[in-house]
Amino acid sequence: MTVTIYDVAREANVSMATVSRVVNGNQNVKPSTRKKVLEVIERLEYRPNAVARGLASKKTTTVGVIIPDISNSIYAEAARGIEDIATMYNYNIILANSDQNEEKEITLLDTMLGKQVDGIVMMSDAVTDKLHHLMKHAPVPIVLAGSVDESNDVPSVNIDYFQASYEAIQLLISNGHKRIAFLSGPLAYTINSKYKLAAYKKALQDANIEIDEQLIISEESSYDSGIEAWETLSTLDNPPTAFFAGSDELAIGIIHGAQDHGKNVPDDIEVISFENSKLARMVRPRLTSVAFPLYDIGAVAMRLLTKIMNKENIEEKVVILPHRIESRQSVKG
Amino acid sequence: MTVTIYDVAREANVSMATVSRVVNGNQNVKPSTRKKVLEVIERLEYRPNAVARGLASKKTTTVGVIIPDISNSIYAEAARGIEDIATMYNYNIILANSDQNEEKEITLLDTMLGKQVDGIVMMSDAVTDKLHHLMKHAPVPIVLAGSVDESNDVPSVNIDYFQASYEAIQLLISNGHKRIAFLSGPLAYTINSKYKLAAYKKALQDANIEIDEQLIISEESSYDSGIEAWETLSTLDNPPTAFFAGSDELAIGIIHGAQDHGKNVPDDIEVISFENSKLARMVRPRLTSVAFPLYDIGAVAMRLLTKIMNKENIEEKVVILPHRIESRQSVKG
DNA sequence: GTGAAAGCGCTAACAG
DNA sequence: CTGTTAGCGCTTTCAC
Numbered sequence: 068m069t070v071t072i073y074d075v076a077r078e079a080n081v082s083m084a085t086v087s088r089v090v091n092g093n094q095n096v097k098p099s100t101r102k103k104v105l106e107v108i109e110r111l112e113y114r115p116n117a118v119a120r121g122l123a124s125k126k127t128t129t130v131g132v133i134i135p136d137i138s139n140s141i142y143a144e145a146a147r148g149i150e151d152i153a154t155m156y157n158y159n160i161i162l163a164n165s166d167q168n169e170e171k172e173i174t175l176l177d178t179m180l181g182k183q184v185d186g187i188v189m190m191s192d193a194v195t196d197k198l199h200h201l202m203k204h205a206p207v208p209i210v211l212a213g214s215v216d217e218s219n220d221v222p223s224v225n226i227d228y229f230q231a232s233y234e235a236i237q238l239l240i241s242n243g244h245k246r247i248a249f250l251s252g253p254l255a256y257t258i259n260s261k262y263k264l265a266a267y268k269k270a271l272q273d274a275n276i277e278i279d280e281q282l283i284i285s286e287e288s289s290y291d292s293g294i295e296a297w298e299t300l301s302t303l304d305n306p307p308t309a310f311f312a313g314s315d316e317l318a319i320g321i322i323h324g325a326q327d328h329g330k331n332v333p334d335d336i337e338v339i340s341f342e343n344s345k346l347a348r349m350v351r352p353r354l355t356s357v358a359f360p361l362y363d364i365g366a367v368a369m370r371l372l373t374k375i376m377n378k379e380n381i382e383e384k385v386v387i388l389p390h391r392i393e394s395r396q397s398v399k400g
Numbered sequence: 401m402t403v404t405i406y407d408v409a410r411e412a413n414v415s416m417a418t419v420s421r422v423v424n425g426n427q428n429v430k431p432s433t434r435k436k437v438l439e440v441i442e443r444l445e446y447r448p449n450a451v452a453r454g455l456a457s458k459k460t461t462t463v464g465v466i467i468p469d470i471s472n473s474i475y476a477e478a479a480r481g482i483e484d485i486a487t488m489y490n491y492n493i494i495l496a497n498s499d500q501n502e503e504k505e506i507t508l509l510d511t512m513l514g515k516q517v518d519g520i521v522m523m524s525d526a527v528t529d530k531l532h533h534l535m536k537h538a539p540v541p542i543v544l545a546g547s548v549d550e551s552n553d554v555p556s557v558n559i560d561y562f563q564a565s566y567e568a569i570q571l572l573i574s575n576g577h578k579r580i581a582f583l584s585g586p587l588a589y590t591i592n593s594k595y596k597l598a599a600y601k602k603a604l605q606d607a608n609i610e611i612d613e614q615l616i617i618s619e620e621s622s623y624d625s626g627i628e629a630w631e632t633l634s635t636l637d638n639p640p641t642a643f644f645a646g647s648d649e650l651a652i653g654i655i656h657g658a659q660d661h662g663k664n665v666p667d668d669i670e671v672i673s674f675e676n677s678k679l680a681r682m683v684r685p686r687l688t689s690v691a692f693p694l695y696d697i698g699a700v701a702m703r704l705l706t707k708i709m710n711k712e713n714i715e716e717k718v719v720i721l722p723h724r725i726e727s728r729q730s731v732k733g
Numbered sequence: 734g735t736g737a738a739a740g741c742g743c744t745a746a747c748a749g
Numbered sequence: 750c751t752g753t754t755a756g757c758g759c760t761t762t763c764a765c
Contacts, residue, residue, distance in 0.1 A: 069539065071758055082736045087760060097734060117515040118460060119758030121451045122741045129494065129515070138480035138695070140473055147471035150497055159511065161462065162495040164483055178492065182450040182462070206402065290682050319682055326684065349623050349652055350683070351659065362471070404742055415752045420744060428750055452742030455757045 070111045079107040090115055121183060129159040130372060131179035131187040135167040140344050141314075141361055142190060145212055148365025149188050156373045158185070167192055167256075176201055176209075186372045188365070190214050192256035194221075208375040212368035213361060215257050219385050222375060224368045226390040228262035231357045234392060235339045236270035236311055238355075242337060242399055244309035245276055250296050250321065251313030252288030259285065263313055263341065282307050293320015301328065310338040315346045318354055322397065337398045352396030363388055403444045412440040423448055454516060462492045463705065464512035464520040468500040473677050474647075474694055475523060478545055481698025482521050489706045491518070500525055500589075509534055509542075519705045521698070523547050525589035541708040545701035546694060548590050552718050555708060557701045559723040561595035564690045567725060568672045569603035569644055571688075575670060575732055577642035578609055583629050583654065584646030585621030592618065596646055596674065615640055626653015634661065643671040648679045651687055655730065670731045685729030696721055 072090070076083040081100060088096050089104045096104075107113070121127040132149055134142040146162065153160050161179060165172045172191060176198075179187060187209040191198065194216040202209045202221050211223035239247050249267045254260040264283070271278050281303060286292040293316060300307055301324070312318035318340035322332050330336060332352055340347065340356040347354035367386060374381055394400075405423070409416040414433060421429050422437045429437075440446070454460040465482055467475040479495065486493050494512060498505045505524060512520060520542040524531065527549045535542045535554050544556035572580050582600045587593040597616070604611050614636060619625040626649060633640055634657070645651035651673030655665050663669060665685050673680065673689040680687035700719060707714055727733075 069758095073758075083759075084736060084738095084761085085734085088735085091760085095734060100734080114510065114514050116455075116758050117511075118451055118454045119741090120760075122449075122455050122743090123758075123760040125741075125760095127451060132495075136480070137470065137483065138473070138476050140471070140476070143471050143473070143476040146495075147469070147497065150470065150495070154496070159494050159496065159515065161492050162465075162479075162483070163487070163492065164480065177447065178450075181447050182492065290678070316682070323682070323684065345623070346679075346682070349649070349656070349679070351656065402742095406742075416743075417745085417753080418751060421751085424744085430750060433750085449742050452757090453744070455759090456742075456744040458744095458757075 069116075070113045071116070072113070075104065075107045075111055075113050078111065079104045125183070126185055127183050128157055129161055129182075129184050130369075131175070131182075131184040132160050132162045132189075133165050133172060133175050133179070133187065134162070134190045135192065136164050137162065140346075141342065141359075144344070144361040145190060145365035145368075148362040148367075149212065149369045152366045152369035152373070156369075158373070165191065169193070169195055169198065172198060173201065176205070180205060180207065186210070186376045188212050188368050188372055192253075192258065194257070208372060210368050210372045210375070213359075213364045215261075217257065217261070222371055222381070222384040224364050224371060224386045224388060226359065226364070226388050228258050229266045231359075231390040231392075232263045232266035232311070232341065233270050235341065235357050236267050237274075238392065238398060239309040239311065239337060239339060240270060240274045240276070242309070244307075244337070246279075246282065246305060246307040247271070247276070247309045247311060248282040248284065248296075248300050248307035249311050250284050250286075250293065250317050252285070252317075254285045259313060263311075267311060288314045288317055290316040290320040290323075293317040293322075294324040295320075297321045297324025297328075301325070308336055310336065312338055312340045313342075315340045315342040315344050315354060315356065318356070318397070319346065319350050322350065322352070333397055333399045339392075339398050343393050347393070347395065355395045355398035356393050358391050358393050360388055360390070402449075403446045405446070405448070408437065408440045408444055408446050411444060412437045458516070459518055460516050461490055462494055462515075462517050463702075464508070464515075464517040465493050465495045465522075466498050466505060466508050466512070466520065467495070467523045468525065469497050470495065473679075474675065474692075477677070477694040478523060478698035478701075481695040481700075482545065482702045485699045485702035485706070489702075491706070498524065502526070502528055502531065505531060506534065509538070513538060513540065519543070519709045521545050521701050521705055525586075525591065527590070541705060543701050543705045543708070546692075546697045548594075550590065550594070555704055555714070555717040557697050557704060557719045557721060559692065559697070559721050561591050562599045564692075564723040564725075565596045565599035565644070565674065566603050568674065568690050569600050570607075571725065571731060572642040572644065572670060572672060573603060573607045573609070575642070577640075577670065579612075579615065579638060579640040580604070580609070580642045580644060581615040581617065581629075581633050581640035582644050583617050583619075583626070583650050585618070585650075587618045592646060596644075600644060621647045621650055623649040623653040623656075626650040626655075627657040628653075630654045630657025634658070641669055643669065645671055645673040646675075648673045648675040648677050648687060648689065651689070651730070652679065652683050655683065655685070666730055666732045672725075672731050676726050680726070680728065688728045688731035689726050691724050691726050693721060693723070
């Protein structure tokens, strides 16, 4: 029924070993027999069975990708970076959503390992001990993308979240603000608590600005949360005049909340976000934002993974990409 | 090194067949031996090798997903729908981007078939004859999601693009507009030319409004194209007063183009889009839009695929999901 | 430069 | 209820 390597061997009057050689580009084949085999392959429409190949060679040329949610542009962007590089190196990708649920993450790791992927790229906002342990003991390499593992002993690629956030807050401070609100997704996520929030506090302290817990809001990282946050913050006795938002959606929510109440951005309030997705240009005023290079992070993570899978020497398992602040109109100057 | 079914068979003093049975949940195993086997599996940390299983059973429980670009929210949304249902039915997904390039699409189909996927969900804005032929002759079922194949003989799930577009144009007409612009992505894409544009022309004709080719713009479906389109259209002698935009980004581009030039939406111009992504709520004015239920399309397509893979009886291979118009503020009334 | 043969780890009859 | 035995389609020594 389906044509196998054996069929083409028979038709070409050679052994399966020879067919295998030409299929795999092995040079030890006389040009004339290679040609003959190729013809038969074409004629029979032979397509190598990657599963059989995988079983025999113990390599599947597919890598697993576990991300929180592909419908979230942040992760979709990273996924594209991962896939592009994977394709470049001839790997395919098994993609799965974890919804940032540890149990799912563990199950997914398990089923991917069962499928004999050659490696895994993972994005997780909270690398728990259990996860960390699994990653350390997995039979194939795993690299984290845009996700921090505090022990720093698993390969990963990120930007310097603390420094980037610090700079963002500083920008607001340098514009004269004393009442700066901090808005982020769940503090259960390492990046939010250990980096963004920590940087916020540090920057304020360094500028001798008192930290007001009322100005710190941790919610879902969505547009609606941004609107809500504005509602609650704007009714404070001493409301904030500037906002640091952990994502573009959050920032847009704040801006719209303010605008819907007649405020002007950036004249009345200023806001800086942390993401710089294409959304940032699609609002008025356009968002000033810390650029979080998700595509690059995905691409570099995948590239790193290929190196590890090839057992190449890695200079540095923990890579930190450069960041920058994209100045637009939601912050003055 | 890695523990196999044979190892657990030996340790549990049973045959591999029995281990296979318990692993696969076959009921023909005495509870006591099942328990024994399960213990050994746990102790040895045995993990079934899906590749070997796939080779032996000719089923991989993975399906291929070919989409134009995962970093585009349209497709990402659909991908999420596909993946959710795939997970529900215990399938994994091999995801790849085609960039809407026929050659890549063909290559991807080939490598996925080589990897022995059990089925494929494909999104393609232009199902060429070649593609159609490949799909018809593939060894596993393929279903199209949000993509039309005009011959209608390959399984697919869509909405009624013509009718939906017609209604959108009608809404604009009923608001008194005579100069209505049509904006879409490439007319090389079936949906744009054969449905959206066709509906536009029909609706205008039915209302005895003359069709002005100057008002028809087909460009990339991006925010910037929307802005550009506004620039060129607004300088016409008799500029349009209403716009039908093929996507949310296009619509937002038009709106911002207009607003940046002091126009008010919807007082000066009205615009309706075709998509209704979450972006629609994240602009001012909020977008009135034809709802294109991408998640559902993906989910239903995947569900359909599972049915075909299971050789269940399918009522209708070509499914049309209902659509609706979400009224917000970019169109009056 | 080419072939023979032994698996890779598992499923699936077929016996018993 | 359980074991035996063939493969699944290909890669990979090891000979020749």
